[in-house]
Amino acid sequence: MLKIWGRANSINVQKVLWTCAELELGFERIDAGMQFGVNNTPEYKVMNPNGLVPLIDDGGFLLWESHTIVRYLARRYGSGNILPTDPQPAADVDRWMEWYNTTAWIVMRPIFWGMIRTPEAQRNLAEIEDNRSKLAQYLAIADAHLAKHTFFAGDTFTLADIPLGVLAHRWFVLPITRPELPNLFHWYQRVSARPGFQTHCASALS
Numbered sequence: 480m481l482k483i484w485g486r487a488n489s490i491n492v493q494k495v496l497w498t499c500a501e502l503e504l505g506f507e508r509i510d511a512g513m514q515f516g517v518n519n520t521p522e523y524k525v526m527n528p529n530g531l532v533p534l535i536d537d538g539g540f541l542l543w544e545s546h547t548i549v550r551y552l553a554r555r556y557g558s559g560n561i562l563p564t565d566p567q568p569a570a571d572v573d574r575w576m577e578w579y580n581t582t583a584w585i586v587m588r589p590i591f592w593g594m595i596r597t598p599e600a601q602r603n604l605a606e607i608e609d610n611r612s613k614l615a616q617y618l619a620i621a622d623a624h625l626a627k628h629t630f631f632a633g634d635t636f637t638l639a640d641i642p643l644g645v646l647a648h649r650w651f652v653l654p655i656t657r658p659e660l661p662n663l664f665h666w667y668q669r670v671s672a673r674p675g676f677q678t679h680c681a682s683a684l685s
């Protein structure tokens with residue numbers, strides 16, 4: 480049975496759990512990270528020297544980095560539906576997964592940490608606002624893209640929708656000012672209705 484280390488409220492763990500649900504893949508999840516510890520033990524660091532979650536063990540094959548994990552699971556257990564095998568559609572999926580890592584998450588992280596994991600009195604409101612404003616501009620790019628596409632990488636749901644789906648959840652749930660981005664909102668409604676999102680990603684932010 481596939482083993483996944485990581486606390487259920489971690490955005491990177493949620494990507495893996497949602498992917499497993501899309502692939503109808505069973506797994507055992509072991510709580511690790513933040514209040515659960517585990518990830519800082521020497522035993523864990525042998526498996527993942529970064530001391531971060533998620534980490535998977537698939538029959539003795541150890542893997543960390545959430546996007547690498549979800550691609551691996553899709554290649555190993557999928558049938559090309561959530562990760563196309565043709566180079567160009569596959570690159571389209573990769574493009575948006577990279578964009579999440581290099582662009583959108585960079586500015587969402589300080590907003591999320593500032594508003595959810597920092598006591599109110601210690602929040603850096605200027606930093607939160609600066610990143611909120613940048614993210615609004617980035618998400619306008621996504622909104623324009625989604626005016627012409629049902630999902631990020633075309634007309635069907637793919638891995639590209641998973642990282643951006645959990646990020647969009649934070650964007651739409653946090654009490655922040657949001658410009659009108661109707662295409663992004665309707666896409667978020669579509670992806671967040673999926674059973675895998677509802678089971679693993681819809682809980683209150685913490």
Ligand SMILES: N[C@@H](CCC(=O)N[C@@H](CS)C(=O)NCC(=O)O)C(=O)O
Binds near residue numbers: 511531543544545
């Ligand atoms: N690039 C890594 C980032 C992993 C990461 O930053 N994980 C966070 C949780 S989202 C973590 O392990 N934090 C330490 C902790 O939870 O104790 C990935 O995508 O897997």
